[in-house]
Amino acid sequence: MTPRERYRSQVRAEIKQHAWEQIATTGASALSLNAIAKQMGMSGPALYRYYASRDDLITELIRDAYRSLADTVQAAAAAGADLAGLAHAMRAWALEDPHRYLLIYGTPVPGYKAPDDITLISAEIMTALLDAAVKLPARTPSTPLDAHLADHRDWAAGHPAPPEALHRALSFWTRVHGVLSLELAGHFSGMRIDTALLFETELNDLLAP
Amino acid sequence: MTPRERYRSQVRAEIKQHAWEQIATTGASALSLNAIAKQMGMSGPALYRYYASRDDLITELIRDAYRSLADTVQAAAAAGADLAGLAHAMRAWALEDPHRYLLIYGTPVPGYKAPDDITLISAEIMTALLDAAVKLPARTPSTPLDAHLADHRDWAAGHPAPPEALHRALSFWTRVHGVLSLELAGHFSGMRIDTALLFETELNDLLAP
DNA sequence: TTGGAACAGTTATAACTTCTAACGTAAGCA
DNA sequence: TGCTTACGTTAGAAGTTATAACTGTTCCAA
Numbered sequence: 001m002t003p004r005e006r007y008r009s010q011v012r013a014e015i016k017q018h019a020w021e022q023i024a025t026t027g028a029s030a031l032s033l034n035a036i037a038k039q040m041g042m043s044g045p046a047l048y049r050y051y052a053s054r055d056d057l058i059t060e061l062i063r064d065a066y067r068s069l070a071d072t073v074q075a076a077a078a079a080g081a082d083l084a085g086l087a088h089a090m091r092a093w094a095l096e097d098p099h100r101y102l103l104i105y106g107t108p109v110p111g112y113k114a115p116d117d118i119t120l121i122s123a124e125i126m127t128a129l130l131d132a133a134v135k136l137p138a139r140t141p142s143t144p145l146d147a148h149l150a151d152h153r154d155w156a157a158g159h160p161a162p163p164e165a166l167h168r169a170l171s172f173w174t175r176v177h178g179v180l181s182l183e184l185a186g187h188f189s190g191m192r193i194d195t196a197l198l199f200e201t202e203l204n205d206l207l208a209p
Numbered sequence: 210m211t212p213r214e215r216y217r218s219q220v221r222a223e224i225k226q227h228a229w230e231q232i233a234t235t236g237a238s239a240l241s242l243n244a245i246a247k248q249m250g251m252s253g254p255a256l257y258r259y260y261a262s263r264d265d266l267i268t269e270l271i272r273d274a275y276r277s278l279a280d281t282v283q284a285a286a287a288a289g290a291d292l293a294g295l296a297h298a299m300r301a302w303a304l305e306d307p308h309r310y311l312l313i314y315g316t317p318v319p320g321y322k323a324p325d326d327i328t329l330i331s332a333e334i335m336t337a338l339l340d341a342a343v344k345l346p347a348r349t350p351s352t353p354l355d356a357h358l359a360d361h362r363d364w365a366a367g368h369p370a371p372p373e374a375l376h377r378a379l380s381f382w383t384r385v386h387g388v389l390s391l392e393l394a395g396h397f398s399g400m401r402i403d404t405a406l407l408f409e410t411e412l413n414d415l416l417a418p
Numbered sequence: 419t420t421g422g423a424a425c426a427g428t429t430a431t432a433a434c435t436t437c438t439a440a441c442g443t444a445a446g447c448a
Numbered sequence: 449t450g451c452t453t454a455c456g457t458t459a460g461a462a463g464t465t466a467t468a469a470c471t472g473t474t475c476c477a478a
Binding site for chain 1: 234357364379383386387388413414
């Protein structure tokens with residue numbers, strides 16, 4: 001790695017760090033390249049040496065966020081966590097930096113298409129969920145959704161999980177996201193509800209019976 | 210109502226209509242007052258006679274969205290719909306205009322505080338859900354969440370629902386939102402999944418047992 | 419060691435944005 | 449008929465993203 005490359009990647013990292021700080025205070029939609037440049041003591045156009053556009057920077061932030069979530073989930077799985085354990089890892093990750101979660105799962109920009117490598121990372125996450133789902137005992141009544149998923153399993157990327165596990169992973173995803181996104185968006189604030197307990201209860205309802 | 214007032218409210222409505230169209234194509238964060246003014250054949254600053262700021266316009270759009278959702282839910286309830294019926298009404302409403310849903314439940318702008326009258330409308334929605342929840346037979350095992358909710362029921366705004374019903378309304382909300390928001394944000398697209406069936410299944414799991 | 423190429427960062431500029439200020443005009447009302 | 453009010457205009461300030469053209473530095477290789 002040449003000195004130039006080292007310097008370059010260091011500046012790119014510093015830009016991203018300032019970007020995250022700005023997102024935390026003003027939201028992703030108000031992220032300003034100019035403001036970042038000023039914080040770093042250089043003029044606005046200088047940043048374009050490092051990111052071709054504002055969208056390019058945001059795409060990289062999204063990529064980093066996905067990568068971080070995938071790493072978190074995979075690390076939990078490697079440490080022997082079951083599906084409930086993965087849920088707690090995901091929740092902890094989300095609460096650690098709400099805007100990072102919302103950048104991935106929040107309101108999408110119409111017309112924005114994530115590059116393929118990001119789609120691959122999200123598939124890694126799904127694979128980890130499926131791995132954990134197959135280890136659970138199958139639930140008794142097979143639903144029409146199970147039958148449907150037996151025929152529509154392209155999204156599982158060749159994972160050999162039985163339909164019940166596909167169903168469970170999907171429900172897991174929607175329930176975790178349901179509680180988490182409402183919590184992070186502040187829709188429970190002022191309600192004085194124990195969101196951890198709500199999260200736990202929704203999870204139990206999926207995993208216990 | 211004077212002619213001036215009539216004209217004024219008509220122009221305001223036309224501005225909002227253009228705003229919704231623009232949100233549908235570019236997203237709420239890229240909504241441009243200037244572009245709306247041009248579409249209406251007048252200069253940018255003219256719009257400030259009708260809305261004090263861009264935020265003011267968006268707030269009104271949010272208010273209208275909440276009002277529309279509350280009306281939809283209340284109309285379904287008045288027509289005798291049970292909790293499942295309300296869920297279908299909400300889903301239909303969301304699919305009818307995804308951006309309207311995402312404006313309410315999508316990524317919030319940090320620092321934005323909805324005015325009180327909007328909070329009141331969202332309370333109307335919750336009341337309708339609670340009304341429907343109390344009509345269902347209580348589920349057998351009482352959870353720790355039920356106990357918690359017995360002591361934390363301020364958000365129910367004096368509604369006499371028992372803790373089990375509070376629990377059910379809360380779960381209803383998070384599950385409906387979980388499936389719906391992932392669907393509207395496009396996270397299922399490309400997966401070739403029957404999202405209606407997934408929605409139905411998540412709902413059944415809450416209402417059937 | 420000394421060119422020369424590559425690259426970082428600069429200013430200037432275009433085309434946007436929100437929003438304020440000052441002004442003319444026209445509509446409504448007494 | 450005249451006065452007041454409000455509408456819409458242009459001008460402009462202070463931002464934004466992004467490109468172009470220029471300067472200086474750094475690195476690398478002959």
